[in-house]
Amino acid sequence: MFKTPSHILLVDDEKDFVEMLSLRLQENGEDVLAAYNGQECLDTLEKKTIDVIILDVKMPGMDGIETLKKVKKLHPLVEVIMLTGHGTIQAAVEGMKLGAFDFLLKPADFKELTEKLKRARERRKEHMERIQKAEAAMLLRQSKI
Amino acid sequence: MENSDMTDQINILLVDDEDDFRRILSKRLTRRGFYIRQADRGENAIQMLEEESADIVILDIKMPGMDGIECLRRIKKMPGMTEVIMLTGHADIQGGVEGIKSGAFDYLSKPVELEHLIRKIKQAHHKMQRIQAEKEEAAFKERVTQQMVVAERLVALGTMASGVAHEINNPLAVIQDSAGWLQQILDKPQMQDMPRRDDFQKGLERIEKAVKRAGKITQQLLQAVKTQTTEMADPSSFVETDLHKLAQEAVTLVEPEASLRNISISLTSREPHPSAWTDPLQLLQVLLNLLSNSVQATDDGGQVFINLAATLEEAKIIVKDNGCGISKENLARIFEPFFTTKEADQGTGMGLYVSWGIITSLGGLIAVESEVSKGTTFTITLPVKK
Ligand SMILES: Nc1ncnc2c1ncn2[C@@H]1O[C@H](COP(=O)(O)OP(=O)(O)OP(=O)(O)O)[C@@H](O)[C@H]1O
Ligand SMILES: [Mg+2]
Numbered sequence: 001m002f003k004t005p006s007h008i009l010l011v012d013d014e015k016d017f018v019e020m021l022s023l024r025l026q027e028n029g030e031d032v033l034a035a036y037n038g039q040e041c042l043d044t045l046e047k048k049t050i051d052v053i054i055l056d057v058k059m060p061g062m063d064g065i066e067t068l069k070k071v072k073k074l075h076p077l078v079e080v081i082m083l084t085g086h087g088t089i090q091a092a093v094e095g096m097k098l099g100a101f102d103f104l105l106k107p108a109d110f111k112e113l114t115e116k117l118k119r120a121r122e123r124r125k126e127h128m129e130r131i132q133k134a135e136a137a138m139l140l141r142q143s144k145i
Numbered sequence: 146m147e148n149s150d151m152t153d154q155i156n157i158l159l160v161d162d163e164d165d166f167r168r169i170l171s172k173r174l175t176r177r178g179f180y181i182r183q184a185d186r187g188e189n190a191i192q193m194l195e196e197e198s199a200d201i202v203i204l205d206i207k208m209p210g211m212d213g214i215e216c217l218r219r220i221k222k223m224p225g226m227t228e229v230i231m232l233t234g235h236a237d238i239q240g241g242v243e244g245i246k247s248g249a250f251d252y253l254s255k256p257v258e259l260e261h262l263i264r265k266i267k268q269a270h271h272k273m274q275r276i277q278a279e280k281e282e283a284a285f286k287e288r289v290t291q292q293m294v295v296a297e298r299l300v301a302l303g304t305m306a307s308g309v310a311h312e313i314n315n316p317l318a319v320i321q322d323s324a325g326w327l328q329q330i331l332d333k334p335q336m337q338d339m340p341r342r343d344d345f346q347k348g349l350e351r352i353e354k355a356v357k358r359a360g361k362i363t364q365q366l367l368q369a370v371k372t373q374t375t376e377m378a379d380p381s382s383f384v385e386t387d388l389h390k391l392a393q394e395a396v397t398l399v400e401p402e403a404s405l406r407n408i409s410i411s412l413t414s415r416e417p418h419p420s421a422w423t424d425p426l427q428l429l430q431v432l433l434n435l436l437s438n439s440v441q442a443t444d445d446g447g448q449v450f451i452n453l454a455a456t457l458e459e460a461k462i463i464v465k466d467n468g469c470g471i472s473k474e475n476l477a478r479i480f481e482p483f484f485t486t487k488e489a490d491q492g493t494g495m496g497l498y499v500s501w502g503i504i505t506s507l508g509g510l511i512a513v514e515s516e517v518s519k520g521t522t523f524t525i526t527l528p529v530k531k
């Protein structure tokens with residue numbers, strides 16, 4: 001079965017982890033980019049179209065929550081899935097309040113991750129479609145004047 | 146003030162070789178409500194005390210065979226807190242003094258005046274009670290200090306272990322995803338004819354299983370440390386909990402394992418519906434840990450008991466078994482994270498550590514008593530009010 005790849009951005013400071021998870025997602029036919037800190041994540045978003053970000057909460061420098069805030073401000077339509085350790089579940093809750101789509105405990109179950117990715121992408125699609133409809137309606141009204 | 150007139154609770158052994166004297170005195174003391182046994186010789190007295198100890202021994206000094214002083218010395222070497230009142234012959238102050246030097250409470254010279262003797266008995270009994278109370282208090286203080294030392298150690302160990310667990314989680318995730326990636330590749334149609342594919346499959350499955358196990362351990366550990374460091378459990382998960390129902394649930398869950406080995410689990414409670422304001426899921430977790438430990442420690446055909454009691458102030462949950470028991474050295478360590486005497490795939494040593502963390506965060510206490518090859522008793526005390 002053919003499926004259009006999702007554009008996924010994986011953000012984590014642990015390089016081996018990013019690499020392996022990328023390989024797995026690519027093996028499933030996804031299009032994956034990597035960023036190793038919050039700033040790189042923001043830079044990538046400026047240059048590329050991204051559907052879903054998988055974002056680690058615990059990173060040195062700009063942490064996951066800070067990054068999430070900026071992402072949501074600059075690119076509100078990009079969906080974010082947070083990755084958290086056990087002690088940082090509080091951060092996951094905060095992330096959800098700030099507009100993250102969902103969260104996963106590390107080490108995450110791959111099946112669960114792909115499931116959540118799928119739903120995040122669907123939500124983004126619906127969201128985009130509604131915006132397009134609204135824009136079309138607006139154009140229509142303008143042309144009538 | 147008279148201390149009390151509960152003379153029937155004072156257990157006396159009267160030792161004298163003069164039969165008439167002994168019988169008459171015994172009769173009089175019995176009439177005054179004391180519980181009296183009699184011995185006619187020192188040797189017999191010692192034997193009787195070995196069978197059943199006495200609070201007070203009234204002891205004649207001059208007896209054939211083992212004399213009073215020798216008998217007194219032996220009594221003082223016995224465990225227990227027996228007080229001895231010596232009876233001396235008329236004007237035998239020498240013997241009385243020697244008795245006191247050897248640990249007698251006091252001496253009376255014959256002929257004995259009954260009221261005088263009774264006064265002495267009560268004084269001696271009073272002294273005994275005071276010493277006993279002091280001993281109990283010292284033991285209590287010792288237990289409290291010990292618990293505090295244990296608590297400090299556990300918190301320190303937990304902090305360290307959780308740091309390690311955090312660090313291990315990342316490499317674990319890498320291992321898991323590496324194995325998962327290879328598995329994905331192996332599942333591709335073009336890989337179905339790969340040489341030795343089954344061996345690869347087998348290796349990957351082992352890795353996955355081991356990673357899952359390691360993940361579970363770090364998870365449990367972090368969970369346990371979290372419940373302790375947040376000091377108190379989340380009060381929003383507290384409800385009025387029927388302890389009998391909860392314990393019944395725990396029994397139902399452990400019963401399959403127990404019945405396989407013919408181990409009976411019996412649940413009794415003093416009140417019909419003992420209850421507490423607490424977190425039922427967390428408490429269930431503790432009961433499951435204790436019950437499965439008991440079942441694992443018990444031989445085929447053994448017995449496990451759960452006993453519940455609740456007052457307006459606190460609830461007690463006692464889990465008792467007649468299993469293998471715990472040695473003294475191990476007893477000091479069973480609440481530590483990762484302390485286990487079981488085979489690697491049988492136990493990780495987290496059960497009691499987790500339980501301790503939960504009970505502490507619920508504002509309760511967990512204590513243990515055990516004797517090797519006799520059995521083990523865990524006692525949980527929980528506050529019951531909102
Ligand atoms: N009822 C009991 N009788 C005898 N020994 C016990 C009992 N309960 C606990 N122990 C001893 O205490 C140790 C620690 O118990 P704990 O429940 O913490 O870990 P475990 O049972 O070994 O492993 P886990 O609970 O993680 O599967 C046990 O290995 C055992 O030696
Ligand atoms: Mg156990």
